[in-house]
């Protein structure tokens with residue numbers, strides 16, 4: 001019998017800034033192929049969870065492992081390498097270099113890391129841009145693209161090294177609802193192809209598209225809802241059910 005090693009595993013994950021403890025001993029397992037969202041009030045620790053579980057930020061106590069490798073035992077160079085080769089990150093605002101065209105922005109992180117020859121990276125970037133519907137923008141400047149288009153570029157940049165997991169901190173937070181839906185369509189398609197995704201979001205419509213929703217309050221996960229894969233139909237109904245779960249305190253540990 002084979003036992004699959006979890007993709008991510010946090011045990012007793014604690015994070016303090018000075019004397020302010022923001023994450024209180026979080027236990028969390030994320031398996032390969034999951035599509036996970038993290039919700040909760042502002043300041044509950046969602047982003048901090050994302051940054052610590054991905055090794056972007058240090059932890060104060062506990063352990064975090066990625067495919068069985070203990071991140072807490074790694075030095076900065078090892079962590080940077082792991083992030084570069086196995087993890088992709090997308091954010092609310094896409095920070096791109098204004099003096100480079102959009103294609104070069106997608107290629108840059110992989111090029112600087114010397115992971116593949118330039119021609120190969122260009123080809124890979126164009127394939128990603130094709131897939132996300134922005135290939136025709138390859139030669140354009142940052143100022144010549146809309147917010148939704150820039151977010152697609154951000155996704156391509158995050159995918160250039162073929163990561164195992166894509167982390168998103170409010171990836172649709174700065175977009176109108178049409179652009180947000182289009183970005184979620186892309187992320188759902190990536191997940192259907194096997195990519196693991198973990199997204200922080202305030203938007204129940206975004207969370208309704210994911211398979212599993214964590215709810216955080218005061219630095220703890222107080223709810224863990226497995227709602228199954230969205231089959232593409234009846235998102236309104238799914239969102240209503242999720243909103244009821246969020247509102248009525250059905251979350252594990254919130255029923256008082």
Ligand SMILES: Nc1ncnc2c1ncn2[C@@H]1O[C@H](COP(=O)(O)OP(=O)(O)OP(=O)(O)O)[C@@H](O)[C@H]1O
Pocket residue numbers: 017022040041042043044045046047048049
């Ligand atoms: N670098 C930091 N230094 C000090 N305190 C921090 C730092 N980063 C986060 N915090 C604090 O940690 C707490 C949790 O912040 P975090 O950004 O993780 O919450 P969040 O749930 O993602 O909030 P939001 O939804 O508003 O983005 C907050 O009280 C915040 O002020």
